[in-house]
Amino acid sequence: MADDQKVAVVESVRAAIVRGEYAPGQRLVEIDLCARFGISRFIARSALQDLAARGLIEFTRNKGARVRTISLAEAIEITEVRMLLECHIAARAAQRSTRADAAALRRVIVDMRAAIRQAELLRYSGLNARLHAMIRDMGAHETAARLLRQLRDQTARHRFTLALVPGRPAVSLRQHDAIVAAVAAHDRAGAELAMREHLASVIDALQDLPAHPLVPAGQSTAGRSAR
Numbered sequence: 237m238a239d240d241q242k243v244a245v246v247e248s249v250r251a252a253i254v255r256g257e258y259a260p261g262q263r264l265v266e267i268d269l270c271a272r273f274g275i276s277r278f279i280a281r282s283a284l285q286d287l288a289a290r291g292l293i294e295f296t297r298n299k300g301a302r303v304r305t306i307s308l309a310e311a312i313e314i315t316e317v318r319m320l321l322e323c324h325i326a327a328r329a330a331q332r333s334t335r336a337d338a339a340a341l342r343r344v345i346v347d348m349r350a351a352i353r354q355a356e357l358l359r360y361s362g363l364n365a366r367l368h369a370m371i372r373d374m375g376a377h378e379t380a381a382r383l384l385r386q387l388r389d390q391t392a393r394h395r396f397t398l399a400l401v402p403g404r405p406a407v408s409l410r411q412h413d414a415i416v417a418a419v420a421a422h423d424r425a426g427a428e429l430a431m432r433e434h435l436a437s438v439i440d441a442l443q444d445l446p447a448h449p450l451v452p453a454g455q456s457t458a459g460r461s462a463r
Contacts, residue, residue, distance in 0.1 A: 242282050245273050253287075259303065327375075332375070394442060408434070
């Protein structure tokens, strides 16, 4: 029972951090978590330790737990590591993909295109994450998938900021379309190359960002255009 409670708390807080409901540097107080989730201090402390192991929070002497601030330089390094893992995953996905898999990926591309056309930034960002998750699942490499989930969570704020850059969603969509085409065609080399080109483009775009991203993921952006 305690383990189930901890898992539920970890996932809930993880999702809140990724969505930007908890800002970088914000304190996470054990007693507040106890009140919110109806759990003991022991479970709250254990959940925070798990989140720290995932690189989402950090413990500071005499200040407790805070949401970890990921610098732009670290976000670039994380994306470089993602490139190594996601290229391998994309190649595996191309090898293993079924017609149903390909159709599902194409549907997400259609939805991403509609989100750009309708200037729905939050929706586009979510669809982007869904597409990468689907390719991870298709690749069926649990170790790489686990690491990728953690790495993507850590850079959620920066990825969302990229979506605010004028023209970036359209560039991203073309790159995702190429990845899906290669996966659907069972083209391992093509899928790996398309993923590499996409993430190299992400790194280039991150390098062009100001040192302090304008908007954390999910905060004060619901009405903004994807441009």
